[in-house]
Amino acid sequence: MRDTPGPATADRFETDVPARLDRLPWSGFHWRVVLALGITWVLDGLEVTLVGSLAGAIHQSPTLALTETQIGLTASAYLIGAVVGALGFGWLADRIGRRRLFFVTLVVYMLASIATGFAWDFWSFAVFRALTGAGIGGEYAAVNSAIQELIPARYRGTTDLAVNGTFWGGAAIGAVVALVVLDPAIIDPEIGWRGAFIVGGALAIIVLLIRRFLPESPRWLMLHGRPEEAQRIISDIERQVAAQRGPLPPTTYGPIVLSRRGAASLTEVWHAMFRSHRDRAVLGLVLMSCQAFCYNAVFFTYALVLTKFYAIPAHEVGWFMLPFALGNLMGPLLLGRFFDTIGRRPMITGTYALSGLLMAGTGMAFAAGWLSAWEQTMAWTVIFFFASAAASAAYLTVGESFPLEMRAMAIALFYAVGTAAGGVVGPTLFGWLIEGGQRTNIMWGYLTAATLMLAAAATEWRLGFAAEGKPLEEVSAPLSARSAAER
Structure with missing residues (x-):
């Protein structure tokens, strides 16, 4: 446990924080991390599903x-x-x-979601939705970073996929909520859809209370020249785990030497992404963009397809959204462990490829009018069972690809670029295609999404790398370690 400056210079120190975090058996501490941070995706799923399920009521x-x-x-x-x-x-x-950041981003989300319930026209609704998205987008960067840094290496893939997959737990809740708030026999739909956003935002207060008990990431502290504080936190975590699980196992690898420094500069971020890690940058961009287009194009317009082409009443859309959400939730939960056992590359390639092939077949069946509303829903449920695991793995890949000093920025950048390239275009394009009322035109939208998923599968097979079971510092060496080696 040598978190003290080395004899050569006060700017260098040796730390075993990564090894001590990775040796820990699964415990109540890890469950608290998953609960307090994973709730972000539940809230995101709730928000997105509410808009999808309530689209008919908002339209009317x-x-x-x-x-x-x-x-x-x-x-x-x-x-x-x-x-x-x-x-x-x-x-x-x-x-x-x-x-x-956990607290700032959650407060932004909470206030904006509540404000959405009081929107009075298109522009106010759009602005409040944009602010809600800003809070959730900030959560993606900080939360994904912290989860990967706090969870032991042998559980990292399974946990990261499961946590990202809980988006669909929120989606299932949103579907059930929609069944209640859109039923005219229970509540006026105009009051119902507004109340859903207000209550959804207010739930964030509970999350704020839970997060009070989470520590700062010891890995972040050690990489920012605060090894003493990292030592104190990791010792406290070890005491909690040992009290529950008994004596801790020995570490499986040794300490690393780091230099005291701050966050990565924009120049270092640029160099890491587009020179030393260029292949990983291309891989992350492709995986994020393709899954974002596929997901957002289908999901944000799900209710519109059901109401316009299958004449499903707006207050019944939740019944069709529920199995879709549950299928998406089960994908990462059931397949996640194979990303740590079979490996990242074959599993990511397989889930993207299966999603693309199934999407193409379903799009052509939709255009031909072969599917009923329930058959269409079950087809989407099967597709996104695999696509959900693939999308979660995209966040895992980006987080593992780059040095720890720039992990949150890397996740944010690739999420932003991928979402802008694939996610922003998708809902607008499909909304326009649906408004045109021609099944054949919508089929071409589905085939575009399928082609992108297949392209992502091919890219993963070509550029994917093995990270399963490896410490983050081994998958991508910290900039601080390189600086220390050069001294």
């Missing part, structure tokens, strides 16, 4: 009366906000720490 709202195209534009506004939030808060997370 006497105060808003949004067209299909405007609903698509508000979905894009949410994603634009997420892009801006991810970049801004991601930059801050690498500089002021993960823990502080």
Whole structure:
């Protein structure tokens, strides 16, 4: 446990924080991390599903009366906000720490979601959705970083996929909520859809209370020249785990030598992404962009397809959204462990490829009119069972690809670029295609999504790398370690 400056210079120190974190058996501490941070995706899933499920009611709202195209534009506004939030808060997370950002981003989400319930026209609704997205986008960067840094290496893939997959737990909750708030026999739909956003935002207060008990990431502290504080936190974590699980196993690898420094500069970020890690940058961009287009194009317009082409009443859309959400939730939960056993490269390639092939087949069946509303829903459920695991693995890949000093910024940047390239275009394009009312035109949209998923599978097979079971510092050496080696 040598978190003290080495004899050569006070700017260098030796630390075994990574080895001590990775040796820990699974415990209550790790469950608290998953619960307090993973709730972000539950909230995101709740928000996105509410918009998808409530699209029909918002379209028919006497105060808003949004067209299909405007609903698509508000979905894009949410994603634009997420892009801006991810970049801004991601930059801050690498500089002021993960823990502080947990609270700021959650408060932004909470206030904006509540404000959405009081929107009075298209522009107010779009602005509040953009601000909600900004809070969620910031959460993606800080939370994904912290989870990867706190979870032992042998569980990292399984946990990261499961946590990202809980988005669909929120989606399932949103689907059930929609069944209640859109039922005219229970509540006026105009009051129901507004109340859903207000209550959803208010739930964030509970999350704020839970997060008070989470520490700062010891890995972030050690990489920012604060080894003594990292030592104190890791010792406290070890005491908690040992009290529950008994004596801790020995470490499986030795300490590393680091130099005291701050966050990575923009020049270092640019050099790491586009020179020393160029292949990983291309891989991350392709995986994030392709899954974002596929997911957001289908999901944000899901209710519109059901109401326009299958004549499903708006208050019944939740019944069709529920199995879709549960299928998405089960994908990462059931397949996640194979990303740590079979390996990242074959599993990511396989899930992207299967999603693309199934999407192409379903798109052609939709155009031919072969599917009923329930058959269409079950086809999407099977597709996104695999696509959900693939999308979660994209975040895992980006987080593992780059040095720890720039991890949050890397996740934010690739999330932002991928979402802007694939996610913002998708809902607007599909909203426009649906408004045109031609099944054949919508089929071409589905085939575009399928082609992108197959392209991502091919890219992973060509550029993917093995990270399963390896310490983060081995997958991508910290900039601080390189600086120390050069002294």
